[in-house]
Amino acid sequence: MITFENVGMRYGMGTEVLRDISFSLDRGSFHFLTGPSGAGKTTLLKLLYLAHRPSRGLVNFFGRDLATLERGALPRLRRRIGVVFQDFRLFDHLTAFENVALPLRIQGAKKAQVADHVEELLSWVGLEDRMHARPATLSGGEKQRVAIARAVINKPDLLVADEPTGNVDPDMSRRLMHLFVELNKIGTTTVVATHDEDLVRMIGAPIMRLDKGELNMIAGGTPLDPEAAA
Amino acid sequence: MSMWGRTLQFLPKQNQREGLLPWVIGVMLFLCALSLTSALALGRGLERWSAGLTSNLSVQIVVDDPMVRKAQTEDALRLLRATPGVAEASVMADADVIALLSPWLGEIPTDTGLPLPTLIEVKLTAPDAVNIKGLGERLMATASGARLDDHQAWMTQILNLAAVVRLLLAGIVVMVVLCTVAIVIFGCRAGLATHRESIEIMHLMGAEDRTISQAFDERYLAHGLKGGLFGVLMAGLTLYILIRLADDMGQGLIQASLPAASSLAWLALLPVLSGVVTMLTARITVRRALLDLM
Numbered sequence: 205m206i207t208f209e210n211v212g213m214r215y216g217m218g219t220e221v222l223r224d225i226s227f228s229l230d231r232g233s234f235h236f237l238t239g240p241s242g243a244g245k246t247t248l249l250k251l252l253y254l255a256h257r258p259s260r261g262l263v264n265f266f267g268r269d270l271a272t273l274e275r276g277a278l279p280r281l282r283r284r285i286g287v288v289f290q291d292f293r294l295f296d297h298l299t300a301f302e303n304v305a306l307p308l309r310i311q312g313a314k315k316a317q318v319a320d321h322v323e324e325l326l327s328w329v330g331l332e333d334r335m336h337a338r339p340a341t342l343s344g345g346e347k348q349r350v351a352i353a354r355a356v357i358n359k360p361d362l363l364v365a366d367e368p369t370g371n372v373d374p375d376m377s378r379r380l381m382h383l384f385v386e387l388n389k390i391g392t393t394t395v396v397a398t399h400d401e402d403l404v405r406m407i408g409a410p411i412m413r414l415d416k417g418e419l420n421m422i423a424g425g426t427p428l429d430p431e432a433a434a
Numbered sequence: 435m436s437m438w439g440r441t442l443q444f445l446p447k448q449n450q451r452e453g454l455l456p457w458v459i460g461v462m463l464f465l466c467a468l469s470l471t472s473a474l475a476l477g478r479g480l481e482r483w484s485a486g487l488t489s490n491l492s493v494q495i496v497v498d499d500p501m502v503r504k505a506q507t508e509d510a511l512r513l514l515r516a517t518p519g520v521a522e523a524s525v526m527a528d529a530d531v532i533a534l535l536s537p538w539l540g541e542i543p544t545d546t547g548l549p550l551p552t553l554i555e556v557k558l559t560a561p562d563a564v565n566i567k568g569l570g571e572r573l574m575a576t577a578s579g580a581r582l583d584d585h586q587a588w589m590t591q592i593l594n595l596a597a598v599v600r601l602l603l604a605g606i607v608v609m610v611v612l613c614t615v616a617i618v619i620f621g622c623r624a625g626l627a628t629h630r631e632s633i634e635i636m637h638l639m640g641a642e643d644r645t646i647s648q649a650f651d652e653r654y655l656a657h658g659l660k661g662g663l664f665g666v667l668m669a670g671l672t673l674y675i676l677i678r679l680a681d682d683m684g685q686g687l688i689q690a691s692l693p694a695a696s697s698l699a700w701l702a703l704l705p706v707l708s709g710v711v712t713m714l715t716a717r718i719t720v721r722r723a724l725l726d727l728m
Contacts (some may be wrong), residue, residue, distance in 0.1 A: 253638055257728055274641075278728065283640035293635050297446040309442050310641045354639075 205231045205393060206252070206362065211261030212233045213247050220248045223417045225261070229362070229395065234388045236404050237397040239414035245397045246366065248414060252395060253287045254278060266361065277378060283311060286355030286392075290367035292347040294339040294354075300326060300346075301335040304353045311358070325353045345376035352383055356392070363387060365396045369403060377403060437450040441648045444479050444636055445629055455621045456661040459523025460612060463665025463708050466610040467701055471673055473603035480596045487585050488561035489512040491569075493523075493700050497579035499556075506577035507552045512557055513576045519563030526553040614708075618654065625650065647720040651713050662705030670701055 206229040213222040222244045229235065239245050250256045254270075263270040265281055273281070277398065292305050301322055307319045326335050329349040339347055349366060355363060365384065369377035381396075383402055388394045395412070398404065404411060411422040497503040506523060514523035528647055531550050532542050542548060558564055570582040626633065636646050 208647075255634075255638060255728060275728070279640045279642045281640075282638060287638055293631065295444060295446075295632060295635075298444075306444065306636075307639045310636070310639055310645060358640075399673075 205229055205266060205314055207262070207264040208251075208258075209262040209264075211251070211258045211263060213244075213251065213256070214259045220259070221417055222251075222258075222414075222419075225419045227412060227421060229315045229393050231361070231393055232388065232391045234394045234407070234409040235386070235396070235412050236407070236409055237395055237412045237414065238399070238401075238404060243414040245414055248412075248419075249364055249366050249395070249397055252362070253285050254282050264366060283307070284361045286356045286358065286360035286363045287362070288348070288351050288365035288368045290370040292339070292351045292371075294347060294350055296339050299336045299338055300331060300342065300350045303339070303350055304357055307354060307358045308380060321357065322353075325357055326350075329353050345372045345380070348372055348376070348380055349383070352380065356387055359392075361393060363392050363394045365394070365401065368398055369398065369400060374402075378406070393415075441652045442641075442645055443649050443652060444632060445625075445649050445653060455617070455657045456664065458617050458621075459658060459708060460664035460668070462610050462617070463615040463662050463704060464668045465665075465688060466607055466614075467666055467669030467704055468672065469603045469606040469610065471669070471698070471701070473607065474699045476596055477600055478602070480593060481686055483606050484589060487589055489558045490557065490585070491556040491564075491566070492583040493556060493573060494581045494583065495552040495554070495577060495579050496581060498549050503552055505577065507554065508581050510554060510573055510577045510580050513572060514554065514569075517564060517569060517572075519559050520556055521559045522555075522557040523553055531708025540683035559647075597628075599611060611711070615711065618658075618712050618715040619719050621657075622650065622654065622716045623723070626720065626723050633724070634727070637724070643721055643724045647717050650716045650720045654716035655713040659667060659705050661712070662708030665708070666701050666704045670698060673698060 208228070209226050211222060211225040212220050212224075214220045225248065237245055237248065247256070251258055254265070257263075257270060266284060268277075268281065295306070298306075304322045304326060305318045308321065323332070323335065326332055329352060331346060331349055331353070334342060334346060337346075339350070342350065348371070352365075352368070355365075363384070368384070369380055372380065377400065384394055384396055385407065408424050409423040412423055413420045453650055493514070494512060495503050495507045497506055511525070514520050528550060531553050534553075535550075536542065566582065566584050573580040573582055633646055
């Protein structure tokens with residue numbers, strides 16, 4: 205579904221942040237992206253959620269070659285990708301409901317069509333009582349659940365999460381990972397960047413390990429938490 | 435404005451930096467409205483004023499001997515009244531001639547014996563109804579002391595001056611419009627910097643450039659309309675006061691360079707124009723900035 209071949213990435217005239225990255229993500233797969241700080245995780249995630257074009261190499265998204273894709277065609281492709289950030293990046297002046305509804309509104313959905321869908325999803329992440337709260341009044345875990353709901357409201361083919369548990373307590377981390385696993389089970393290809401080795405062991409999914417700009421693929425292990433990984 | 439309106443308004447309502455923009459646009463529109471109104475009114479006023487003068491001629495009979503002057507005056511009058519295109523020719527009373535000279539010579543009694551020229555006022559049926567050069571030559575042949583004055587010498591200078599003033603006013607209008615556009619561009623860039631993260635998120639969620647720029651379109655259209663309304667109201671008030679003052683002062687160039695109060699209705703279009711220019715400037719600025727994103 206997504207293929208990277210010999211991809212390199214540099215910013216301006218600097219040295220390459222990513223070198224000869226090759227991998228493919230099959231539909232419905234789940235991967236962790238790990239590596240020390242400065243290894244290039246954020247850059248690889250930006251390539252995955254189409255914030256940058258690579259400096260070299262071939263990238264194929266959903267059967268489309270990124271090199272030949274016009275800029276005008278990118279928004280439709282981005283709508284097939286959900287992104288969750290460590291710092292949530294919610295719109296502070298909008299309610300949880302409105303934040304989650306944004307991707308549907310971008311697609312041109314009407315208010316009446318949006319309401320049921322958003323309410324259902326906020327209930328799924330356990331925020332049915334906080335729909336009309338603004339981010340400033342939500343806890344870290346609640347904000348991240350709103351961000352996850354926003355990322356998946358469009359039923360994306362690919363879900364990319366950048367340190368989604370970085371700003372929440374261990375119990376909430378476990379609950380959030382459970383959400384990602386649930387989404388993956390319904391067919392969403394998922395890539396979660398994390399430093400948290402315990403979470404990686406808990407799920408036991410394959411690992412994309414970046415070190416000094418180079419990628420190693422590590423097969424998944426036995427999940428320590430069968431309930432979370434089930 | 436809400437995110438459920440026709441436009442997907444994802445920008446927050448308050449922004450202190452943008453809050454000043456309508457006032458700045460208002461001041462620029464005030465200057466623009468005053469310059470534009472003055473340029474147009476000066477043009478129209480001078481056209482009316484010069485049209486009145488070019489339909490009039492003056493003939494001076496400059497002869498020392500009163501008897502000869504009287505005879506030449508009668509000959510000139512006969513010739514003038516027989517000339518096609520001359521509507522009326524009449525001799526100006528001595529008292530009126532002295533009144534014309536009084537700014538230079540002071541108060542003069544009518545019976546001083548001062549050799550005053552006889553002045554004949556001539557009204558033409560139309561500004562170009564008579565060949566002025568030919569009429570002057572025929573007058574000289576009929577009455578050797580006759581001098582024809584069609585006011586062209588000094589009127590040309592005034593009209594040239596007025597043309598330069600109009601050009602300057604038009605230049606001011608252009609500069610004010612360019613300045614307003616530059617201010618909107620700066621304001622818009624500041625807005626883009628302030629909302630950079632929101633724009634990036636919208637972009638990553640698959641919003642098209644058009645969707646993002648529409649949020650700014652709506653915002654800046656409102657700024658332009660508000661600023662334009664303020665500027666035009668202030669300009670209208672200022673012009674109204676100036677017109678009243680000019681009416682009290684009398685007639686002439688001052689009145690010619692001011693518009694009639696009834697002709698100020700077109701000012702109502704300026705806020706709309708200001709809104710559209712501001713919106714289009716913002717749209718172009720935002721779309722160009724969005725091209726920096728992948």
